[in-house]
Amino acid sequence: MIEKTGVPTKEDIEEITPPKEIREKQAVAVIECYKEIPCNPCYTACKFGAIKEFEDINDRPEIIYEKCVACGQCVIKCPGLAIFIIDETYSETEATVQIPYEYLPLPKEGDYVTALDRAGRPVCRAKVVKVRKGKHPNMTSTVTMAVPKEHSMTVRSLNLEDYFADNTIICRCEGITLGEIRQLISEGYTTIDEIKRISRAGMGPCQGRTCRHLIMQEIRNATGQNMEDMLMPTFRQPTKPVKLGLFVGGEGDD
Amino acid sequence: MITTEIAIIGGGPAGLSAAISAASLGAKVAILERDGRLGGQLIKQTHKFFGSEKQYASTRGFDIAKILEEEMEKYKDKIDIYTNATVLGLYEDGVLTIEHNKKYMKMKPEKIIVATGASEKFLSFPNNDLPGIYGAGAVQTLMNEYGVKPGNNVLMVGAGNIGLIVSYQLMQAGVRVKAIIDAAPQIGGYLVHASKVRRAGVPILVSHTIKRAHGKESVEGATIWQLDERWQPIEGTEKYLDVDVICISVGLSPLTEFLWQAGCEMKYIPELGGHVAIRDENLETSVNGIFIAGDVAGVEEASSAMVEGRLAGICAANSLGYGDDRFEELRRDYTEQLKSLRSGPVGAKIVSGLSKVTVKKQFA
Amino acid sequence: MRIEEHPILSFENEKRKKIKFIFDGKEYEGLEGDTIASALHAAGVKVLGHHYANNRPRGFYCAIGNCSSCLMTVDGEPNVRICVEELKEGMVVETQKGKGELK
Numbered sequence: 001m002i003e004k005t006g007v008p009t010k011e012d013i014e015e016i017t018p019p020k021e022i023r024e025k026q027a028v029a030v031i032e033c034y035k036e037i038p039c040n041p042c043y044t045a046c047k048f049g050a051i052k053e054f055e056d057i058n059d060r061p062e063i064i065y066e067k068c069v070a071c072g073q074c075v076i077k078c079p080g081l082a083i084f085i086i087d088e089t090y091s092e093t094e095a096t097v098q099i100p101y102e103y104l105p106l107p108k109e110g111d112y113v114t115a116l117d118r119a120g121r122p123v124c125r126a127k128v129v130k131v132r133k134g135k136h137p138n139m140t141s142t143v144t145m146a147v148p149k150e151h152s153m154t155v156r157s158l159n160l161e162d163y164f165a166d167n168t169i170i171c172r173c174e175g176i177t178l179g180e181i182r183q184l185i186s187e188g189y190t191t192i193d194e195i196k197r198i199s200r201a202g203m204g205p206c207q208g209r210t211c212r213h214l215i216m217q218e219i220r221n222a223t224g225q226n227m228e229d230m231l232m233p234t235f236r237q238p239t240k241p242v243k244l245g246l247f248v249g250g251e252g253d254d
Numbered sequence: 255m256i257t258t259e260i261a262i263i264g265g266g267p268a269g270l271s272a273a274i275s276a277a278s279l280g281a282k283v284a285i286l287e288r289d290g291r292l293g294g295q296l297i298k299q300t301h302k303f304f305g306s307e308k309q310y311a312s313t314r315g316f317d318i319a320k321i322l323e324e325e326m327e328k329y330k331d332k333i334d335i336y337t338n339a340t341v342l343g344l345y346e347d348g349v350l351t352i353e354h355n356k357k358y359m360k361m362k363p364e365k366i367i368v369a370t371g372a373s374e375k376f377l378s379f380p381n382n383d384l385p386g387i388y389g390a391g392a393v394q395t396l397m398n399e400y401g402v403k404p405g406n407n408v409l410m411v412g413a414g415n416i417g418l419i420v421s422y423q424l425m426q427a428g429v430r431v432k433a434i435i436d437a438a439p440q441i442g443g444y445l446v447h448a449s450k451v452r453r454a455g456v457p458i459l460v461s462h463t464i465k466r467a468h469g470k471e472s473v474e475g476a477t478i479w480q481l482d483e484r485w486q487p488i489e490g491t492e493k494y495l496d497v498d499v500i501c502i503s504v505g506l507s508p509l510t511e512f513l514w515q516a517g518c519e520m521k522y523i524p525e526l527g528g529h530v531a532i533r534d535e536n537l538e539t540s541v542n543g544i545f546i547a548g549d550v551a552g553v554e555e556a557s558s559a560m561v562e563g564r565l566a567g568i569c570a571a572n573s574l575g576y577g578d579d580r581f582e583e584l585r586r587d588y589t590e591q592l593k594s595l596r597s598g599p600v601g602a603k604i605v606s607g608l609s610k611v612t613v614k615k616q617f618a
Numbered sequence: 619m620r621i622e623e624h625p626i627l628s629f630e631n632e633k634r635k636k637i638k639f640i641f642d643g644k645e646y647e648g649l650e651g652d653t654i655a656s657a658l659h660a661a662g663v664k665v666l667g668h669h670y671a672n673n674r675p676r677g678f679y680c681a682i683g684n685c686s687s688c689l690m691t692v693d694g695e696p697n698v699r700i701c702v703e704e705l706k707e708g709m710v711v712e713t714q715k716g717k718g719e720l721k
Contacts, residue, residue: 006448058598080446120455385677
């Protein structure tokens, strides 16, 4: 009952969800304008004829997916901030969701944020992949987030509060965050060694003494592996930072 | 005593639109604005307007005020602007008494367009007069015009368009909105506005009202409770909210004092916000030569107020003999625009209200 | 409580001229473009007076000159609606006693 809650129902959302064949092929605008209001800037904003001409100004916008190039003009022109762009072709596992954003501070590209659903509830963590700052006089910015593909039609908002604590530092030496570790695990890097090699977490001056345990916990949390069964990485010398010169002469009193 | 052809009371969206359209047909116009600047409440509207290009859709309200002022520049030899000019009275002989820059002044126009807008309604609950309880529009003025936050935590009472928009604007200013409540069983404003605040995590509670405000010298909290289907509060559903601001957004009432003073025939129409004047299709009231436009004619969106202003402007000008060649065409255009803005489900209430106060034939 | 940054508007507070005024004997500072009410609110003053009969605290309600809930004495003149009165350098603003007295 969107009239009571402001949140569309499953049926409301199904009605505006682009067909699977389209989502698999291209990025598209998703127009979440669930009730007739006298308003047509989305139609006048679209230079590609992807929004059907209005017969009456109260018509609900209808999108012609094949013509939509996901340029985002309608996203920043819609007075209701009710248009989003989803791109399920972004990667094997992830989709991007571009949302209009009119708050400060703007997140930065590369930040992890908390992706929220239509009721403002945390859904998952999201990496900000693009920020388009609003230009005068329109001023509406947009933020594009990468989220697991199954959430492309769920995520519609974001929160900088870091609900999932993704910006927590795990590896102090190399500055690797919890978000980055989680991301790697979700991509299939599920051993300490793999994570170390791809991210350098555990390769800094402390040699993993500080972060290894935390990384193991994350692997356990995500995969259910037992910590006692986990493959340990290869331990190499030196165990503390030393000058290269120390080794050059070999053993001193030889 | 100053004379002019058309005096327009109010320099908001309706008044400025009326001035432009009347002057464009050749009439001499005087705008009387009580504030120090023009634009009325457009100045504090930071959201993009709905409607179509003709009503500046997708442009932010304060930018529309600039566009209207620029448009007036074209007719500056026809339009006299009086700011800091509060009309004090409108007499039956058509004389206006005015306080202009703190001096007394009288004006005798041939026609008058009353475009005074509306004022915010108040709500009855214990402690409703505490400092920190503000009209939603007041909060908008404070934030968007003067750059001052009303407080830190807000309860918004009313989920109509203004309540929803101001909640959003509070968040943009960095203020927390704890909840939006509305006594009605469903959200009154546009659902796109509701969705926008919901996905930012603000709860909207329909069938809820405020039981009382708490605080000694200013607001320290609020208790809300739920209403049953007969709008009666349900004991035991009370919730305490830790807020320092309570925002009241329960609608607007047309500012009709001048119409009463002039002897216009008035009628109470809830759909239009309260008492409004009986008018014909040209927006002329039962008193010959007095026209109305904008919220004073019935509270609705600023988009319609601007079109009504245009319509009243050409009608007043034409009644003085201006623009015979273009009048009918313009009138058709504005009437069509209004019809289309009001044609959907949201406009139904307005249309029903207007049908009770609009008379077919022009008054003799 | 000024808004320092805003996604849509730019207030440029640092560029606005500072305006000094006196409120109930104490010096306050507002910014160019302020009304008396906005300057006081920015300084944390919400209570603008007390009702002449029931002594309940009064703040503004509408902020645009309709409700007359914000009447104060300004430069000796009582019953000034401070929500629409532009702040000027050196103004003396006083909480009004009773219904205000003409001096």
